[in-house]
Each structure stands twice: as C-alpha cells, then as structure tokens.
Amino acid sequence: MSGRVEITLTVNGETVRRTIEPRLNLVDFVREELGLTGAHAGCEQGACGACSLRVDGKVVRGCLMFAVQVDGADVETIEGLAQSGRADDLMAAFKRHNSLQCGFCTPGMLLTADELLSTADHSSRAEIRDFISGNYCRCTGYQAIVDAIEDVQAKRGG
Amino acid sequence: MRLKTFRQSGVAEGMDGRIGRLEKRPGLIGSDVQRRDVDRLLRGRGSYVDDIKLARMVHVHFLRSPYAHARIVSIQTEEAKKAPGVVRIVTGNELAEVITPWVGVLGHMASMKSAEQSALAIDKVCWQGEPVAAIVAESRAQAEDAAELIEVDYDPLPVVADKANALDADSPVIHEQLGDNLCYERKENVGDVDKAFQEAHAVVEEVFDIGRHTAVTLEPRSILADFNPGDRKLTVHLSSQVPHMMQYLFAKHLGLPEADVRVRVPDMGGGFGLKIHIYGDEMATAALSMMLERPVKHIADRTESFVSDTHARDHQVRARLAVDADGRFMAWEVDDLCGAGAYSVYPRGSVNESKQVLNLTGGPYATENYRGRARVVFQNKPMLGQYRAVGHPIVCSVTEGMVDRAAHALGLDPADIRRRNFIPEDAYPYKRPAGPVLERLSQHASLEKLLSMMDYPSLRNEQSRLREKNVYRGIGLASYIEMSNPSSATYGVGGAPITSQDGCVVRLNAQGSVTCAVGVTEIGQGARTMIGQIVATVLGVGMEDVTVLLGDTEVTPYGGGNWGSRGAGISGEAAYLAAGSLRENLLSAAGVLLQCDPAKLRLEGKAVVDEDSGEARMTIAELAYTVYFRSDLFPKSFQPELVASRHYAQKALDGVATNGIQGSYLEVDIDTGFVSLLGHWLVHDCGTVINPAIVNEQLRGAVVQGLGGALGEECLYSSEGQLMNGTLAEYLVPMAAEMPDIEIALISTPTETSSLGAKGAAEAGAAGAPAATMNAINDAIQPLGGRVAAQPFTPERILRALNKIGG
Numbered sequence: 001m002s003g004r005v006e007i008t009l010t011v012n013g014e015t016v017r018r019t020i021e022p023r024l025n026l027v028d029f030v031r032e033e034l035g036l037t038g039a040h041a042g043c044e045q046g047a048c049g050a051c052s053l054r055v056d057g058k059v060v061r062g063c064l065m066f067a068v069q070v071d072g073a074d075v076e077t078i079e080g081l082a083q084s085g086r087a088d089d090l091m092a093a094f095k096r097h098n099s100l101q102c103g104f105c106t107p108g109m110l111l112t113a114d115e116l117l118s119t120a121d122h123s124s125r126a127e128i129r130d131f132i133s134g135n136y137c138r139c140t141g142y143q144a145i146v147d148a149i150e151d152v153q154a155k156r157g158g
Numbered sequence: 159m160r161l162k163t164f165r166q167s168g169v170a171e172g173m174d175g176r177i178g179r180l181e182k183r184p185g186l187i188g189s190d191v192q193r194r195d196v197d198r199l200l201r202g203r204g205s206y207v208d209d210i211k212l213a214r215m216v217h218v219h220f221l222r223s224p225y226a227h228a229r230i231v232s233i234q235t236e237e238a239k240k241a242p243g244v245v246r247i248v249t250g251n252e253l254a255e256v257i258t259p260w261v262g263v264l265g266h267m268a269s270m271k272s273a274e275q276s277a278l279a280i281d282k283v284c285w286q287g288e289p290v291a292a293i294v295a296e297s298r299a300q301a302e303d304a305a306e307l308i309e310v311d312y313d314p315l316p317v318v319a320d321k322a323n324a325l326d327a328d329s330p331v332i333h334e335q336l337g338d339n340l341c342y343e344r345k346e347n348v349g350d351v352d353k354a355f356q357e358a359h360a361v362v363e364e365v366f367d368i369g370r371h372t373a374v375t376l377e378p379r380s381i382l383a384d385f386n387p388g389d390r391k392l393t394v395h396l397s398s399q400v401p402h403m404m405q406y407l408f409a410k411h412l413g414l415p416e417a418d419v420r421v422r423v424p425d426m427g428g429g430f431g432l433k434i435h436i437y438g439d440e441m442a443t444a445a446l447s448m449m450l451e452r453p454v455k456h457i458a459d460r461t462e463s464f465v466s467d468t469h470a471r472d473h474q475v476r477a478r479l480a481v482d483a484d485g486r487f488m489a490w491e492v493d494d495l496c497g498a499g500a501y502s503v504y505p506r507g508s509v510n511e512s513k514q515v516l517n518l519t520g521g522p523y524a525t526e527n528y529r530g531r532a533r534v535v536f537q538n539k540p541m542l543g544q545y546r547a548v549g550h551p552i553v554c555s556v557t558e559g560m561v562d563r564a565a566h567a568l569g570l571d572p573a574d575i576r577r578r579n580f581i582p583e584d585a586y587p588y589k590r591p592a593g594p595v596l597e598r599l600s601q602h603a604s605l606e607k608l609l610s611m612m613d614y615p616s617l618r619n620e621q622s623r624l625r626e627k628n629v630y631r632g633i634g635l636a637s638y639i640e641m642s643n644p645s646s647a648t649y650g651v652g653g654a655p656i657t658s659q660d661g662c663v664v665r666l667n668a669q670g671s672v673t674c675a676v677g678v679t680e681i682g683q684g685a686r687t688m689i690g691q692i693v694a695t696v697l698g699v700g701m702e703d704v705t706v707l708l709g710d711t712e713v714t715p716y717g718g719g720n721w722g723s724r725g726a727g728i729s730g731e732a733a734y735l736a737a738g739s740l741r742e743n744l745l746s747a748a749g750v751l752l753q754c755d756p757a758k759l760r761l762e763g764k765a766v767v768d769e770d771s772g773e774a775r776m777t778i779a780e781l782a783y784t785v786y787f788r789s790d791l792f793p794k795s796f797q798p799e800l801v802a803s804r805h806y807a808q809k810a811l812d813g814v815a816t817n818g819i820q821g822s823y824l825e826v827d828i829d830t831g832f833v834s835l836l837g838h839w840l841v842h843d844c845g846t847v848i849n850p851a852i853v854n855e856q857l858r859g860a861v862v863q864g865l866g867g868a869l870g871e872e873c874l875y876s877s878e879g880q881l882m883n884g885t886l887a888e889y890l891v892p893m894a895a896e897m898p899d900i901e902i903a904l905i906s907t908p909t910e911t912s913s914l915g916a917k918g919a920a921e922a923g924a925a926g927a928p929a930a931t932m933n934a935i936n937d938a939i940q941p942l943g944g945r946v947a948a949q950p951f952t953p954e955r956i957l958r959a960l961n962k963i964g965g
Contacts, residue, residue: 023299037209038202040427042376043460047886050376078202091200095192098851101859102682103199104206104376104427126895133893136886138376138428139682141862141923142894144855 007071011036012080020067027051027062029070030077038078038107042136049135052108053077059115078107087114089155093148101139109135113149117156125150185695190851193687194701195680204425207380207397212453215382216245218446219301220439221291221308222462223283226319226538226879227332230281231311233291238307243300246450247308248442249291250280256445258411260436262504262541264652270342270509272502272536273333277438277445283312284332284500285538286879287465289439294446294454317538317879321472321497324535332500332536341498342509342534346516346592349527354489358480362563367948368552368928369872370472370497373545374891377427378458379467381440383447393420394444398709399429399681400719405711406655407436407505408444423709429681430863431544434721435468436504464884468543469873471949472497473552475515479560480527485568485575489527490520492556496534499541505654508542509534514549514641517593519557521639522601522817523579528591538879544721546863550640550925558636558929559947562936572635572933573609577602580637594641599817600907601637604841607903608635608819611839617823625941631836632938634822636929641813642723642844642918643909648813658724659807661715662732664693664740666800668786670764670779671703674736677717678729679709683920684852685725689733691848692914696737697744698761699778715803723918726848727814728806731912735804747798748781751791810911816918818842818905820861820926822934828942828960831953833869833935835898842922845908846915853919858900860923866892868928872950 008017011034018033025044030036030053042050044063051062054076081087090113093099100106109132116123116131123131128146137145198204235247259274279290291308295301316330323329324339332339355361375397382395392414398404401421409419426433439456447454458466473496480488494515498508512532520528534542565575580601581588588596608614614633621631649656660677667673674693678685690704697704707713715732718724741761748766749756758769765774766781784791785798792798808814821839826832840857847853870890874882883889908915928949935956936945944959957963 021299031209036202037205040206040377041208041457041459042378043886045460045885045887048376048460082201082203091197094200095196098193098684098855100196100199100682101684101855102375102377102426102428103196103204104682106199107202110200125899129894129897133895136376136891136893138374138430138863138891139859140855141858141860141900142892142897143858143899146894146899 005068007068009070009072010074012076012083022066022068024067025063026053026065026067026070029067030062036077036079040104040107042104049108049112050105052111052135054111059111078110081111081114090114090117090152093152097144097148097151099140099144099148105135105137109137109145116149117153123153186691186701187695187848188850191687191691191701191849193684195686199425206377206425206427207382207395208457210382210395210424212382212384215453215455216294216296216450217298217301218292218294218443218454218456219298219305220289220462221293221305222465223279223286223288223290225283225312225314226286226317227315228283228312229315230279230283230290231313234309235291238293238304241300241304241307243296244293244304245296246294246446247291248446250276250278253278253442253445254280256412256449257441260411260504262502262507264507264649264654266652267342267507267509270502270507271336272341273336275438275501275504277442285540286881287462287540289442289466292442292446294450319537319875319877319879321495321535321537322474324537332538339536340533341502341536342512344516344532346528346530348591349489351489351491351527351529354527355478355480358488359483360481360564360567361478362481362560362567363478364559364563364947366475366477366556366559368471368473368555369949370469371867371871372464372467372469372873373430373432375428375430375432378460378463379433379437379440380457381443382453382455383444384453385447385451387451391418391420392444392448393422395422395424397426397433398423399433399679399721401679401709401711402716402719403656411441412445412448420712423679426681429720430546431548431721432467435506435543437466439466460886461884464889465540465881467540468503469499469540470542470545471511471552471867472542473511473515475552475556477556477560479564481564481568485564485570485578487523487525487579490525491529492519494532496532497537497539497542498534499539500536501541503541503543505656506544506649510544511549511552515552517590518550518553518639521553521557522581522637524581524585525591530592539875546860547640547921547924550638550921551864551867551928554636554638554925554929555932555949559932562933566940573605573614576605576635576637594812594815596639596815597811597909598907599815600843600905601817603905604817604819604843605637607905608821608839608841611901611903612821612823629825630828630938631823631825632934632936634930634932634934634937635819636926636933637819638817638922638926640723640816640918640922640925642816643727643808643814643911644722644724645808645812648722657716657718659805660717660729660732661803661805662729662736663715663801663803664736666740666744666782668782670777670782671705672697672699673705673707674733675707675714676729676733677715677719678725679719681720683725683856684849685729688726688730688848688852692730692733693737696734696741699764703764723921726916727912727918728808730848730916731914732804732806734914735806736802739802739804743799743802744781747785748776750793750796751784752776808911814909814911814917816842816844816922818922818926820930822930824931824934824938826935826938826956828939831956833951835865835896838898838900840900840923841903841905842919843905843907844919845906845917847904847906848916850904853904854902856920857902857923860921861900861927862892862897864924864927865897865931867949868931869950
C-alpha cells in the first residue's frame with residue numbers, strides 16, 4: 001500500500017500526529033500506533049463492540065472506521081475515560097456487581113454504558129439491555145452489567 | 159464480622175455445619191469478596207497476548223483451505239515471497255521437518271481411532287479452514303497481502319458433510335488408512351431392557367438433534383512465541399487454559415527439553431474449553447519462531463476462528479423410555495451419533511461428549527435397565543472439541559426431554575414425575591448403570607427450592623389464564639448432574655499428558671504478606687480471588703496480603719489448569735492444604751519465640767493469637783520480620799520453614815458429581831415462531847461455596863451460553879462442507895436484550911472426597927439451560943399439537959412444528 005497519509009487528532013486530550021497507511025482502521029491505529037490497547041479487536045466487522053471508542057463525543061466501532069477519517073477529530077479511549085475520573089462510579093459498580101469476567105468486552109461495554117448514562121434521563125432494565133446489545137459479552141450473561149448500570153443510574157439520581 | 163458477612167450472603171443451605179468442621183471460623187470462605195484483579199481490566203490496562211509487543215516481532219498469517227476435502231496438487235509461493243515485508247513462507251512438508259505429527263486418540267477408549275495430523279496440511283486438506291501455508295511478514299497486513307499471491311492447485315474430493323451418511327458403504331472415506339469414517343463406538347447393556355419395554359405401561363420415543371456450535375471466546379486464539387537462540391529457550395505467551403499441558407506438547411513435538419519451554423498465560427479473553435487443544439496454526443507459530451530465531455505472533459481473526467477453532471455438540475440422539483403406570487421409569491435406551499469433524503482433536507480426543515451421553519443419560523433418576531450406543535464419526539468439518547459442559551447439555555436435553563414426554567403421556571405434572579423418579583435420598587453412593595458412582599446429591603431439595611423460587615403454581619395459573627387469550631407461554635424444568643473434580647480416569651489413564659492433580663506453594667514474605675503459586679489458571683472466572691480467599695482464611699490475613707500467581711510454567715507448581723470444573727475443587731483443595739501446612743510452620747516458629755505450645759496459638763486478624771483468650775501475641779508481620787532478619791532469636795536447632803507446598807488429586811471417584819435444576823418461563827409467538835424468555839431460575843449444589851458472587855456469575859454466564867445454543871447458535875454447513883454463517887453478524891451469540899434475568903439459589907452438599915468440600919460450578923448452567931428451554935417451548939406449543947426436539951429452536955423450526963410452514 002502506497003500513499004501514506006498524515007493525520008493530526010486529539011486522543012485523550014493529547015495532540016497526536018502520525019503518518020499512516022490509508023487502510024489502517026481506527027482500532028488498529030490506537031492499539032498499534034499509540035499503544036492504547038484497551039480497545040480490542042473482537043470481530044473486525046462491527047458486530048461485537050469490543051473495539052468501541054468515542055469519536056467527537058459519540059461511541060463508534062473502531063473497526064469500522066479508517067484512522068484517516070478521524071483526522072482533526074477528538075478521540076477518547078477507555079484509558080482516557082478512566083483517567084478523566086468521569087466514570088469512576090461506573091467502574092466501581094462493575095467491580096462491585098462482578099460485571100466482568102475476562103474483561104475483553106469491558107472497555108467497550110463501559111464506553112457504551114457511559115454514553116447511556118450521560119444521554120438518557122432514566123432507563124428501564126429493558127432499555128439498558130437494549131442499549132448495550134451492540135456489545136457482546138460471552139462471560140457474564142449480561143445481568144450483572146445491567147445491575148451495575150442501574151445502580152449507577154440510581155446513585156446519580158436518574 | 160467476617161462470619162457475619164458469610165451468613166449475610168445467605169447462600170448455600172447446609173454450608174454452616176461443613177465450615178464449622180473445616181475451620182473454626184469461615185473467614186473469607188463463603189463471602190462475596192470483590193475481585194481485586196479487575197481494576198486493570200476496567201481501566202483498559204489489561205495485557206492480553208495481542209497487547210504484547212517484542213523487539214523484532216513478526217506476524218504470521220495462515221492461508222487456509224477453501225475446500226472441505228481436496229488433494230493439494232501444488233503450492234506456488236514464489237510471487238508471494240517477493241511481496242513487501244515478507245520474511246518467510248512455509249508449507250506442510252517443510253514444517254514437518256521441525257514438528258512431529260500427532261494422533262488424537264486416548265488409549266483407554268478401546269476402538270478409538272484417528273489419523274496422523276500435521277501442523278499444516280500435507281498432500282490433502284480435510285476441512286474448509288485447515289491451514290495450508292504460513293506467511294510470516296513484518297506486519298499482519300503484509301502477510302495477508304502476500305497470501306493472496308500464493309497459488310494452490312487443489313483437486314477437490316467428494317465431501318462427507320452430514321454425519322448421518324458418514325458410515326454409509328458408499329460414503330467417501332476421509333482417511334483411507336483407517337478403512338472407514340468411524341472414530342469411536344461404544345455399547346452398553348445393563349439389566350433386562352427388552353423385558354422392561356415389553357412390560358411398560360407406556361413407551362415414549364424421540365429423536366433429538368443438537369446442532370454444531372462453537373465457543374466464540376471474545377478474544378480469539380492468540381499466541382506470541384519467542385525463541386531465543388542464545389539459550390535455546392522458547393517462551394510462549396499463550397491464551398490458554400492449560401499452560402503445563404502446552405509446555406509438555408510444545409517440548410515433545412518441537413524436540414525441546416521440557417526445561418527450555420516456558421508457557422505464560424497473560425490476561426485471557428475467555429476460554430470455555432476452546433483453549434485446551436492443540437491447534438496446527440499455534441504449533442506452526444512456535445516452530446516458526448525457532449526457525450526464524452525471533453518472536454512470531456499469531457492472533458486469529460474472527461473469520462478464521464469460525465473455521466479453525468474446535469466446534470462442539472453436533473449430535474443426533476434417538477431415545478426411548480419405558481414407564482410404568484405410576485410414572486416410574488423402567489428402562490432407557492439411547493443411540494447417539496456424533497460428528498467429530500475431520501480428526502479427533504489432540505490430545506483430549508473428540509469423543510468425550512458421546513462418552514458422557516452414555517455415562518449419564520437418565521442421570522438424576524434411579525435406573526436399572528439401560529441400553530446405549532454411541533458412535534462418533536469423521537466428517538469434513540472442523541474438529542469437535544470440549545466446550546463448556548462437554549456432553550452434559552446433550553445428556554440433559556435427552557433425559558429431560560424424555561421425562562417431559564413421559565409426563566405428558568401419563569398426564570402427570572412435570573415436577574411430580576421428577577419427584578417420583580429421582581434417585582432416593584438413601585441410595586447414595588449410587589452407581590449409574592453405565593457410568594460413574596454418584597456421591598450424595600440434593601435432587602429433591604433442589605426441585606422444591608426451584609418450585610418455590612419460581613412460584614410454580616402461580617406460573618401455571620398465569621399460563622392457563624393467558625392461554626384463553628391465545629397467548630402461549632410455557633414452563634420448562636430440567637434437572638441435571640454435572641461432573642466435576644475429575645480424576646486421572648478422564649485423560650491420564652489414556653496416555654494423554656493432562657494432569658488431574660494441582661500443586662500449590664505458599665510462602666510468607668518479610669513484611670507479612672503471602673505469595674501463593676497454584677496450578678489453576680485465571681481466565682476471568684475469578685480463580686485468583688477464589689484461591690486468595692482460601693489462603694487468606696487459613697492464614698488469618700486479608701485479601702490485600704495475598705498475591706496469587708497463576709498461569710506460568712516457570713513459576714507455578716504443575717497443574718491441570720482449567721477444564722472439567724476443577725478450579726475450586728482441585729486447586730482450591732491444594733491451596734487449602736498448602737496454607738494449612740504453612741500455618742503449622744508459622745505457629746511452631748511463633749511457639750518457639752513466645753515459648754508456648756503452638757497448639758495454644760492460632761492465626762487471626764494478621765496476628766498470632768492466643769487460642770483461649772483471643773489476645774494477639776504478635777503480628778504476622780513481626781513474626782515474618784523476626785524469622786527473616788533475626789535468626790539469632792531462634793535456638794540453633796530450630797530452622798523456621800516459611801514455604802509450604804501441597805499437591806492434591808481427587809482419587810476417590812472418577813469425578814465428583816454436582817447437581818441442580820433449572821426452570822424456564824417463556825412465551826412463543828405462534829405467528830412468528832419467536833421465543834421471548836421471561837424468566838430463568840437455577841438451583842445448584844457445588845458443595846462448599848468459596849465466593850457466592852463468583853459462583854452465581856459463573857452459573858449465569860453458563861446459562862446464557864446454553865441459551866445461545868438452544869435458540870440461535872449453529873455452525874451451518876452446506877452439503878459441500880462450506881460454513882455458511884462464519885461471521886459474528888450471522889452466527890447468533892446471545893445479546894443482552896434477548897436474555898432474561900436469572901435467579902439463582904445455592905444448596906450445599908459438600909463432597910466428602912476433600913477437606914474443603916468444594917465441587918464444580920462453572921459448567922452446570924450450560925448443561926441444563928437448553929433442556930429447560932426446550933421443555934418450556936414444548937409446554938407452550940403442545941396444546942397446538944406441535945413439539946420441537948432439534949436445537950437451536952429457531953423460529954423456522956417452531957413454525958414447522960406448528961405446521962405454519964411446510965416441509
């Protein structure tokens with residue numbers, strides 16, 4: 001592949017400049033180029049959600065975007081979310097409710113849950129289940145994840 | 159206070175007494191201790207194999223066969239070798255010079271056969287997805303680009319796709335040297351089956367199909383092999399449930415001394431039985447690292463996972479059950495046909511599911527007359543491997559499906575017919591006619607507990623009320639037996655290098671902390687926490703004081719890793735015994751320092767405490783400081799021993815049975831065939847419960863995997879042996895919105911085979927969920943004259959059962 005492209009973007013608040021192959025997808029970019037390995041490649045076709053990242057405020061599939069598409073964008077990864085402290089209560093709830101086992105889906109699940117909690121006033125269990133259905137978890141059976149999100153929602157006054 | 163925590167958690171009826179015998183205080187055993195090791199994972203700071211980068215690391219991609227069965231005429235790699243970034247391309251013959259072949263048979267299973275298998279296909283391919291060539295390049299993308307330039311000339315052969323035809327006289331034989339496609343056959347005949355069927359009040363029959371599905375760990379199979387030519391040591395960073403087994407087999411097949419192979423398991427994104435097998439691509443990756451003398455990484459992508467991972471199930475079972483006028487079971491007959499794929503998987507073999515079908519059909523029920531046959535056949539599909547609950551979901555579907563058929567035939571309530579037939583409480587230990595000896599179980603208590611949790615009478619009322627409004631709801635029950643704590647009877651006696659014992663080493667460190675190394679591995683199930691709770695309890699310290707090391711052959715005592723629901727029962731017991739031994743050592747050292755009888759001391763609250771008064775005599779940190787830095791304070795004749803080790807193998811039984819029951823409440827839309835799961839209940843008895851929260855989540859996760867197989871997951875193959883739904887968009891793993899909340903209760907009948915009394919918990923959910931679902935669907939649609947017995951129970955199959963669509 002010829003024709004490398006330079007992109008400049010903000011990742012977790014830091015300006016990043018890289019010259020990359022146009023075919024490099026976003027999750028490979030953050031993992032391989034930036035060493036931010038919290039996002040995982042689970043299916044590489046947008047089904048499982050393990051690669052979820054936030055781009056300009058919206059959670060997207062890191063495997064369905066090319067890195068060149070985020071030139072100029074503001075990207076947040078799970079590492080950035082953790083560092084921000086914004087989801088400390090959510091992470092603590094995941095730990096308290098045993099909402100993760102292997103942890104491979106967890107970064108994506110947390111980003112999705114964080115998006116739900118910050119955009120919806122109040123969600124029923126069914127609505128929570130619906131919202132996180134784009135994130136596959138093979139270990140937990142989902143109930144403990146729903147419990148954790150519901151718990152945080154209640155504590156935040158939702 | 160910790161005692162209170164334990165009692166508050168309210169689990170495990172019957173456990174108090176056991177813990178009382180075990181430890182004077184339960185400490186952290188039985189309490190919902192949070193997993194400390196998840197903080198890294200929550201913050202995206204885990205380290206899975208693909209997160210590890212080594213200097214000069216290269217990537218290998220495998221070119222895989224597009225045909226299910228074909229001769230390889232030629233492989234042209236010249237163009238590909240010139241592609242950018244390519245380091246090396248190898249094919250089967252070249253690799254065979256550095257890896258010896260293997261055969262996946264177990265010596266104790268008479269009649270079992272399979273063909274010799276190599277890391278990459280030589281001369282012929284036997285399934286779509288079999289690796290044919292390995293392309294090593296500077297990047298994965300470059301390796302994939304180069305693969306497109308390789309030209310393989312295949313001569314397609316007739317395909318054996320359907321297991322039903324594999325033994326036909328005119329069927330192609332996949333491995334000519336074996337003579338036919340039969341991998342394994344076993345027959346059992348106990349009692350007088352024919353007489354029982356002749357004298358029966360009723361005989362029910364059914365043919366059950368259990369579709370082929372696969373584990374789909376969210377982290378695909380992953381390996382980073384690092385051979386250092388300086389010391390000729392091979393370090394393998396591997397997503398594996400069984401590091402010691404892998405060490406043994408890498409050494410054996412790559413011709414390395416055992417001591418020069420280290421297998422290290424970093425964070426791991428799920429196992430479920432998928433990661434306990436030898437895969438040709440992984441063996442090839444290790445060999446390539448030796449050939450290239452640099453680190454080589456292979457991370458399967460999802461598409462190749464579907465065609466190269468082991469699959470599971472793929473059974474058709476014909477069953478008959480004879481029943482007397484009171485609804486008592488008189489005789490069972492089962493005939494199991496299983497499609498094993500192209501080879502029997504190495505080193506565990508692909509016949510264990512069928513073994514369990516014969517061993518355990520009729521499981522929870524008293525059985526005198528029993529006839530069974532199991533046949534496992536080769537077909538041009540990926541190999542069949544052990545997947546969570548190995549065989550038990552089939553056993554349970556067949557058994558519980560037949561029980562409900564019998565109840566229906568006699569007009570009995572499904573709960574009632576189970577009550578009448580459970581193994582009587584006074585009949586334990588109970589020998590299954592063609593299977594294991596069962597220790598005392600709690601079938602009756604589990605059933606009654608489940609019925610009260612479900613509020614069974616109310617659900618029945620609701621069901622009949624709604625039926626008048628043409629709403630079709632069903633209630634399904636499924637009792638199960640799930641084997642755990644396996645002995646060496648499962649694999650060791652068959653010659654497979656799979657240990658059933660685990661070791662544990664516990665040591666006291668200089669500031670009073672404790673380091674424990676143990677044979678089980680952490681695959682997300684909470685093994686580290688479970689072991690930590692046991693060690694902390696015995697040594698009277700906190701979780702924060704205990705470091706648990708797992709999953710590294712250079713660090714941990716020899717162990718079996720994760721399979722067969724053995725973590726708490728085997729490794730937990732080893733840890734319990736090792737910590738107990740260290741406790742004795744610490745108390746005798748403290749006795750010398752304090753000049754008192756060690757029997758008058760105990761460890762509690764991070765201190766050495768006077769047994770009678772409860773007064774702290776010295777902290778464990780002070781004891782540690784003294785033994786390490788003030789040897790002068792001890793008599794010349796006394797050397798404190800600050801490391802203790804114990805090994806444990808369960809030898810009393812082939813395996814230790816657990817039991818339980820599941821209940822399903824669901825609604826069938828009779829116009830669309832869709833099933834809505836409304837509620838799911840589970841009562842499980844795993845003996846002593848170390849951490850109820852972890853046990854509950856293991857059970858829930860397994861239930862959902864079972865529901866996946868019951869309702870959506872199936873590897874669909876064409877008659878040409880082509881996988882037709884090999885993506886996560888088309889292969890339907892359960893999503894959150896489809897799954898119900900699952901209510902769980904634990905009953906505790908500790909095993910007498912160990913001092914800790916723990917039995918397995920990780921697989922039982924998957925064992926019973928499909929059967930409970932099937933029985934509930936049939937309960938819903940039986941008034942309309944339909945029933946289903948083929949999994950997954952898709953809308954199409956349900957509509958066919960209802961005669962809404964033809965065929």
